Amino acid sequence: MQVEEIIIAETAGGEMVAQQSAELVAGQGIVGDRYFSSQGTFSDLLLESQDFEVTLIEQEEIEAFNEAAGLDYSASDFRRNIVTRGVRLNDLEGREFSVGEVRLRGVRLCEPCGYLAGRIGKVVLKHMMHKAGLRAQIITGGFISQGDAISVN
Numbered sequence: 001m002q003v004e005e006i007i008i009a010e011t012a013g014g015e016m017v018a019q020q021s022a023e024l025v026a027g028q029g030i031v032g033d034r035y036f037s038s039q040g041t042f043s044d045l046l047l048e049s050q051d052f053e054v055t056l057i058e059q060e061e062i063e064a065f066n067e068a069a070g071l072d073y074s075a076s077d078f079r080r081n082i083v084t085r086g087v088r089l090n091d092l093e094g095r096e097f098s099v100g101e102v103r104l105r106g107v108r109l110c111e112p113c114g115y116l117a118g119r120i121g122k123v124v125l126k127h128m129m130h131k132a133g134l135r136a137q138i139i140t141g142g143f144i145s146q147g148d149a150i151s152v153n
Contacts, residue, residue, distance in 0.1 A: 001150040003099060004059050005083035007076050008033040016076035021145040024102045026138045029053040030081055055080040055110050056089055057133035065131070069123045077120060080110065080133045087150050089134040096139060100148030103140035110135045 006019045011034055022030050029036035035053065057080035066072055075083040082099065092106035110133035112124045124132075 001087040001152075002085055003082055003144060003146055003148045003150065004085045005075050006030075006144060006146060007081055007083065009079070010034060010037075016079060018076065021143055022081075023143050024054060024138050024141050026141045027053070029138070033081065053138045054082060054104065054136050055133055056082040056084055056136060057110070058087070058089055058131075059083050059085045061128070061131045061133075065124070065127050068127050071120075071123070073120060078132065079116065079119070082144070084150060087152075090130065092134055092136075092152065095152065097150060097152045099150050100144040101140075101142040102138065102144050104136040105139050107135045107137050109133070 006022045007016045008019060008022065008030055009016045010032060014034065019032075022032070024030050025036070030053075057075065057078050059075065062073065062075055062078060062083075089106070090109060093109060094106060096103060096105045098104070109130060111130070112128045112132045116132070117125050
């Protein structure tokens with residue numbers, strides 16, 4: 001169970017850029033990401049919640065989507081921050097877990113939305129429902145890097 005990629009965008013709709021490492025700040029998000037600076041597409045809607053801080057998605061689900069739909073999308077196309085391998089994110093909803101030195105709490109599933117369907121196509125709604133990731137709150141901030149272990153206590 002590990003981090004495959006860390007991806008951020010500085011602005012809403014902006015290009016998703018892979019990072020070797022990132023700083024996560026409790027109550028704010030990932031330094032440099034659009035939601036950290038309240039520039040995300042859904043920043044106003046998520047202001048009262050704690051599920052805007054970081055999003056995760058399984059690389060295995062992206063691969064399964066591409067296989068089922070006959071497409072070739074990358075992890076950055078799904079606009080999630082942390083791409084994982086070897087962990088079932090749905091099982092972390094409502095639970096605390098660690099990514100490297102950072103402690104997170106899974107808040108709710110990150111379902112595909114109209115915005116994502118507009119970027120990828122409506123096929124994402126059919127194939128990625130309940131598979132498009134997890135929204136998480138940062139409990140204890142710190143730095144994460146590609147290859148960091150993900151552990152569930």
